[in-house]
Amino acid sequence: VTTPSTDWKENIPEGEDAALEKLARELVEPLRARASEGKSVGRALHFKQHTGAKAKLEVREVPEHARHGLFARPATYDAYVRFSNGAGRHQKDSEPDVRGIGLKVLGVGGRKVIPGLEDEQTQDFLFIPTPTIPFRTAEEFVGFVSAARGGPLLLLPRYAFRVGLGRAISIVRRILKTTTPFRTFAGARMFTAVPNRFGPFAARFKLEPVGERDDSVTTSGDDSLAADLRERLAKAPLEWDLAAQFFVDEKTTPIEDATVDWSSPFTTLARLTVPRQELEPKTDELIETLAFDPWHALAEHRPLGHIMRARNHAYRLSTMERKAAAEPR
Ligand code: HEM
Numbered sequence: 608v609t610t611p612s613t614d615w616k617e618n619i620p621e622g623e624d625a626a627l628e629k630l631a632r633e634l635v636e637p638l639r640a641r642a643s644e645g646k647s648v649g650r651a652l653h654f655k656q657h658t659g660a661k662a663k664l665e666v667r668e669v670p671e672h673a674r675h676g677l678f679a680r681p682a683t684y685d686a687y688v689r690f691s692n693g694a695g696r697h698q699k700d701s702e703p704d705v706r707g708i709g710l711k712v713l714g715v716g717g718r719k720v721i722p723g724l725e726d727e728q729t730q731d732f733l734f735i736p737t738p739t740i741p742f743r744t745a746e747e748f749v750g751f752v753s754a755a756r757g758g759p760l761l762l763l764p765r766y767a768f769r770v771g772l773g774r775a776i777s778i779v780r781r782i783l784k785t786t787t788p789f790r791t792f793a794g795a796r797m798f799t800a801v802p803n804r805f806g807p808f809a810a811r812f813k814l815e816p817v818g819e820r821d822d823s824v825t826t827s828g829d830d831s832l833a834a835d836l837r838e839r840l841a842k843a844p845l846e847w848d849l850a851a852q853f854f855v856d857e858k859t860t861p862i863e864d865a866t867v868d869w870s871s872p873f874t875t876l877a878r879l880t881v882p883r884q885e886l887e888p889k890t891d892e893l894i895e896t897l898a899f900d901p902w903h904a905l906a907e908h909r910p911l912g913h914i915m916r917a918r919n920h921a922y923r924l925s926t927m928e929r930k931a932a933a934e935p936r
Contacts, residue, residue, distance in 0.1 A: 659894025675806025676907030709899030734797035745917030
């Protein structure tokens with residue numbers, strides 16, 4: 608069966624909230640250290656911004672079951688995108704890493720989920736190049752980030768001490784397998800990997816590149832991804848289709864286990880266009896100060912599952928420590 612189901616359910620263990628707040632504090636610890644050393648604080652993860660750019664999201668006429676929240680009716684929205692590396696510090700683009708696209712849709716009416724920010728006008732989606740993550744829990748995620756801070760040689764023993772040798776080996780193996788060379792964002796398929804509500808349903812999102820995949824790259828050097836974006840956008844727009852796949856049942860589309868890929872089909876909802884543009888330092892700087900956060904969401908698109916609940920603590924703390932800008936109007 609692939610019919611979207613309303614039968615999804617979160618499973619929240621006793622004491623989870625306190626545990627997640629503690630993990631968030633561990634994750635953002637280096638920000639305090641950077642601040643006290645007078646260094647640029649930056650993000651706890653996805654520190655390196657290749658480029659920030661103005662974009663546009665055109666919501667299409669979608670099938671009946673997808674007419675909820677942002678996708679209730681066709682409309683065109685202004686948006687910001689932030690292209691990043693995953694690491695919590697500045698490093699060469701040739702280093703193996705996660706990559707990110709942060710999408711902030713502007714001018715979105717309707718009640719938002721973060722207490723105190725209900726009247727904000729933004730809906731964010733955060734994408735990475737893999738449809739799953741190797742971590743079953745936030746403990747495994749933050750444990751990995753912390754273990755990796757000691758350098759590659761100490762990673763495995765430190766990580767094994769934290770999550771057990773079996774899990775440590777299996778996670779590191781999976782990371783090595785899925786962290787393939789990434790030389791351009793053009794033609795890259797990107798995933799939210801974890802679910803959101805979708806009105807009465809639940810869904811995960813992806814960005815599917817539009818048109819022919821021209822992934823030939825002429826740029827090189829430590830910051831080749833930024834140079835590549837700059838070069839391409841000077842000549843032509845970059846386009847993706849935003850699509851959703853819906854929760855069907857707990858076995859094939861699990862809400863609480865982010866290591867399992869969903870098998871349900873995708874429905875195209877909108878077209879994301881980063882228009883042809885000369886990238887402006889001013890926009891780039893503005894976007895560096897913004898907070899891309901999956902919880903900047905309509906009530907109809909509230910994030911779901913353990914990893915999303917962990918992010919509800921981590922992003923708020925990281926953005927507070929680095930004094931991120933308020934939500935743009
Ligand atoms: C599937 C899961 C995840 C995805 C797709 C994801 C994606 C991203 C992306 C794209 C960014 C960069 C946002 C920007 O450009 O500003 C980011 C930042 C960040 N992520 Fe995640 N992430 C995931 C899981 C997590 C988890 C589990 C945690 C911690 C418990 C976490 C903590 C952070 C933090 C602290 C930042 C920096 C926030 C800021 O200061 O703006 N992420 N993530």
